[in-house]
Amino acid sequence: MKHYADLHMCPPLDDAANARSMVDVLNGLETTVVGLVVPPDRLTPPSPVMNSFRDSGLDVVKRLNLKPRSREELLRSLRKFRAMYEIVAVSCCTQSVSRVAVRDRRVDIVHFPKQGHGSSLQRNLANTCRAAVEFNMSELTEGSGYEAGLGRLRREIEIAAEASTQVIGSTNASNPFELRAPRDVAAVLHMLGLPLEAAMSGVSEIPLAIVERNRLRMNEPQLEEGVRIVRRPAHEE
Amino acid sequence: MSRNWKKASELSGGPHTKNRNGHRYLLVRFLTEDPAPAQAIEDAVVRSIEHMFGKFGAAEMKVRMIGVDPVGDKAALRCALRSVEKLRAAVAMISRVNAQPAAAMVIRSSGTIRALRVRIQRRQR
Numbered sequence: 001m002k003h004y005a006d007l008h009m010c011p012p013l014d015d016a017a018n019a020r021s022m023v024d025v026l027n028g029l030e031t032t033v034v035g036l037v038v039p040p041d042r043l044t045p046p047s048p049v050m051n052s053f054r055d056s057g058l059d060v061v062k063r064l065n066l067k068p069r070s071r072e073e074l075l076r077s078l079r080k081f082r083a084m085y086e087i088v089a090v091s092c093c094t095q096s097v098s099r100v101a102v103r104d105r106r107v108d109i110v111h112f113p114k115q116g117h118g119s120s121l122q123r124n125l126a127n128t129c130r131a132a133v134e135f136n137m138s139e140l141t142e143g144s145g146y147e148a149g150l151g152r153l154r155r156e157i158e159i160a161a162e163a164s165t166q167v168i169g170s171t172n173a174s175n176p177f178e179l180r181a182p183r184d185v186a187a188v189l190h191m192l193g194l195p196l197e198a199a200m201s202g203v204s205e206i207p208l209a210i211v212e213r214n215r216l217r218m219n220e221p222q223l224e225e226g227v228r229i230v231r232r233p234a235h236e237e
Numbered sequence: 238m239s240r241n242w243k244k245a246s247e248l249s250g251g252p253h254t255k256n257r258n259g260h261r262y263l264l265v266r267f268l269t270e271d272p273a274p275a276q277a278i279e280d281a282v283v284r285s286i287e288h289m290f291g292k293f294g295a296a297e298m299k300v301r302m303i304g305v306d307p308v309g310d311k312a313a314l315r316c317a318l319r320s321v322e323k324l325r326a327a328v329a330m331i332s333r334v335n336a337q338p339a340a341a342m343v344i345r346s347s348g349t350i351r352a353l354r355v356r357i358q359r360r361q362r
Contacts, residue, residue, distance in 0.1 A: 028266065028344060029342060141332040187329060188326045191323065191326040196322065
């Protein structure tokens with residue numbers, strides 16, 4: 001069975017009824033891993049929303065959304081919060097932030113929002129991008145400027161595909177009406193110009209690999225990236 | 238003498254296809270605040286397809302609503318075999334049905350209507 005992930009969900013953390021409705025919908029989909037946006041001051045104790053997601057059998061990962069205004073602010077936030085979260089996403093609102101975010105290996109996901117000057121995926125950024133570029137369904141289903149939004153996303157996906165940058169699709173859902181089936185999100189990415197296999201990976205293999213890598217990193221913080229403990233000497237066990 | 242005829246599956250869209258008529262059936266769940274009438278659901282699907290692919294694209298996709306379940310939250314849609322991804326994308330873009338917030342998601346895809354294994358009322362034509 002294929003596992004799917006939606007790494008961007010931002011329900012209100014105190015609204016248990018909303019969370020229950022979202023869980024009901026998610027149970028009918030094939031999503032098994034969800035990324036829940038949790039601000040640093042709400043990390044402990046776990047919010048009721050997180051508990052209700054976990055109780056329904058979903059694998060919940062904590063996600064931090066950073067919206068730094070400068071390079072320094074980004075680096076400061078990464079130093080402070082990286083170890084607390086399984087997923088760190090950066091919203092690239094300025095060129096200086098984009099240049100650092102795409103290259104820093106502590107950043108898992110970069111997102112280029114609609115608004116703001118210089119906030120789009122350029123070729124030079126895509127070529128050096130270590131993080132996955134995220135596209136949210138909410139950008140297309142909400143608000144005005146549908147055609148312009150489609151055109152922008154299409155252009156960015158073309159650039160990402162040319163540079164072999166990883167692309168992931170998420171919903172950015174805050175209520176049940178914003179949820180979508182992961183396979184449908186992949187179909188939208190495919191329609192925007194991504195090859196079907198890459199689009200399917202963008203809702204399954206790539207997000208799952210990000211979560212797995214970061215969990216390994218959180219369990220063994222002293223190890224370098226990619227190093228795994230296979231076994232320990234008997235006297236240490 | 239060996240005949241060099243193509244298999245029906247090859248003619249109807251590629252090696253992965255089994256159905257001969259070149260159609261694909263999708264079971265779509267519509268999440269709405271109040272149950273929506275079948276006509277409103279069909280309108281929302283058609284509007285989304287035309288918004289995304291235009292009238293010409295819609296004609297190529299050959300989408301038809303086969304039926305809705307009595308509760309009104311699921312609908313079976315048929316489309317041309319090569320348009321499955323387009324229909325999935327159009328369904329994902331639906332955010333309003335009957336002027337109310339809504340979500341639509343494909344919960345099953347099949348080559349035959351029987352395989353959808355749901356009891357849906359055939360629409361009266």
